Amino acid sequence: MTLNYSFPENFWWGSASSAPQSEGSHNGIKGRDIWDHWYQTEPNRFFDQIGPSQTSDFFIHYRQDIERMKRIGHNSFRLSISWARLIPGGTGEVNQEAVQFYNDVINQLLAHKIEPFVNLFHFDMPLELQNIGGWENRKVIDAYTKYAEIAFNLFGDRVKKWFTFNEPIVPVEGGYLYDFHYPNIIDFKKAIQVAYHTMIAHKQAVQIYHKNQDGEIGIILNLTPSYPRSQHPADLKAANICDLIFNRSFLDPAVKGTYPHELIELLADYDLLPETEPGDNQLIESNKIDLLGVNYYQPRRVKAKEDLPNPDSPIMPEWFFSYYEMPGRKMNMYRGWEIYEKGIYDIMINLRDNYDNIRSFISENGMGVQDEERFLKNGQIEDDYRIEFIKEHLKWLHKAIEAGCNVRGYHLWTFIDNWSWMNAYKNRYGFYSVNIKTQERTAKKSAYWFAEIAKQNGFND
Numbered sequence: 001m002t003l004n005y006s007f008p009e010n011f012w013w014g015s016a017s018s019a020p021q022s023e024g025s026h027n028g029i030k031g032r033d034i035w036d037h038w039y040q041t042e043p044n045r046f047f048d049q050i051g052p053s054q055t056s057d058f059f060i061h062y063r064q065d066i067e068r069m070k071r072i073g074h075n076s077f078r079l080s081i082s083w084a085r086l087i088p089g090g091t092g093e094v095n096q097e098a099v100q101f102y103n104d105v106i107n108q109l110l111a112h113k114i115e116p117f118v119n120l121f122h123f124d125m126p127l128e129l130q131n132i133g134g135w136e137n138r139k140v141i142d143a144y145t146k147y148a149e150i151a152f153n154l155f156g157d158r159v160k161k162w163f164t165f166n167e168p169i170v171p172v173e174g175g176y177l178y179d180f181h182y183p184n185i186i187d188f189k190k191a192i193q194v195a196y197h198t199m200i201a202h203k204q205a206v207q208i209y210h211k212n213q214d215g216e217i218g219i220i221l222n223l224t225p226s227y228p229r230s231q232h233p234a235d236l237k238a239a240n241i242c243d244l245i246f247n248r249s250f251l252d253p254a255v256k257g258t259y260p261h262e263l264i265e266l267l268a269d270y271d272l273l274p275e276t277e278p279g280d281n282q283l284i285e286s287n288k289i290d291l292l293g294v295n296y297y298q299p300r301r302v303k304a305k306e307d308l309p310n311p312d313s314p315i316m317p318e319w320f321f322s323y324y325e326m327p328g329r330k331m332n333m334y335r336g337w338e339i340y341e342k343g344i345y346d347i348m349i350n351l352r353d354n355y356d357n358i359r360s361f362i363s364e365n366g367m368g369v370q371d372e373e374r375f376l377k378n379g380q381i382e383d384d385y386r387i388e389f390i391k392e393h394l395k396w397l398h399k400a401i402e403a404g405c406n407v408r409g410y411h412l413w414t415f416i417d418n419w420s421w422m423n424a425y426k427n428r429y430g431f432y433s434v435n436i437k438t439q440e441r442t443a444k445k446s447a448y449w450f451a452e453i454a455k456q457n458g459f460n461d
């Protein structure tokens, strides 16, 4: 059968999840991380006061969940390892129950011909390490590198696709600029130091991996194309600064091995440059990734600032640009985010033209929906809006592939509706819904649709 949208052979079809959002804390067989701690100290900040221990309990139900993945056509699945589960306290002894759990998950996935894509850090710093400053403290880089090495040695014989970090800019933004992640400090200079240390940790892990292992290693970045309001030089400059801070600060060193000189100049002008150590430049230059995961949800719409910043206010990225609501933009009214499907194409073309056509895949894309039960009919959530969302993004991805972009797969965020940080269960993204009291899972309409396109390796419109 010829399909209008047919994807390359061995295209990766699947979904993505993370340990802290799906496993369930099961404390006792896991050390505490910053989310356990933050929830305990400030439960009111979490939607409906639901914390990280109330999840779909993948820790218990993984065998049946992996069978579900197989049923809906997954040939690949992204999970993360919980650092605080594998090494409670972040350093020291390895937890043998965690080793057994992750071994079993990996073996089950492989037995079902689902390739595990394993990420090492999805926002979940072990509390003990946060207590000494987290990514602000260079000692944490060595602890992370040790953890990475342990994970590679334990699971690297079977896991051949590794990721050092998911969306490393998010803990920087959330934890040090905009108050939505722990330690909820507002300090641009610290934010830059944290971003820099995260990159050094990433590079050390890549170095160790390439020395001792034989698969691929990369990073997962949430790339948000930064579109200027107009072609006016002031709008272009504003959009460029936004891109430098939120995209290129990780993308360039990870793929090219260098920071953009314009970013360095900007940071130098405002006394924001991070502290470095001898040897860092060499480390950054030499250890480039093999594979890039791209998370894409929405772009940023940027215009020049109309007012000069108040010099008495603390410096923030928004000193240099403003966001604006583009008239007529399409919105996901169930989540409040813009939907701009062509963004996925623009990202890929940028990677093709400016990043040596790095091998990549869509590691997250998805549609969050509040109160999704309202679409329940005859026991199933009829999420036609999600099918439409995925399909339109896939069409642009297909176009990118036709244009020669080196993109190898598509993973939906997420497999089963999960706990999402401060938003807890506010926005639902899964192929499956879950009742967190009974743990009953129900496939949504999109799960059946996805099973078909994965089987056919494409679709007709």
Ligand code: BG6
Pocket: 018, 021, 166, 167, 222, 295, 364, 368, 413, 419, 420, 421, 423, 427
């Ligand atoms: C992604 C993160 O950026 O957004 C996920 O990697 C997160 O961890 C997802 O759950 C959805 O976020 P939200 O705020 O809509 O629940």
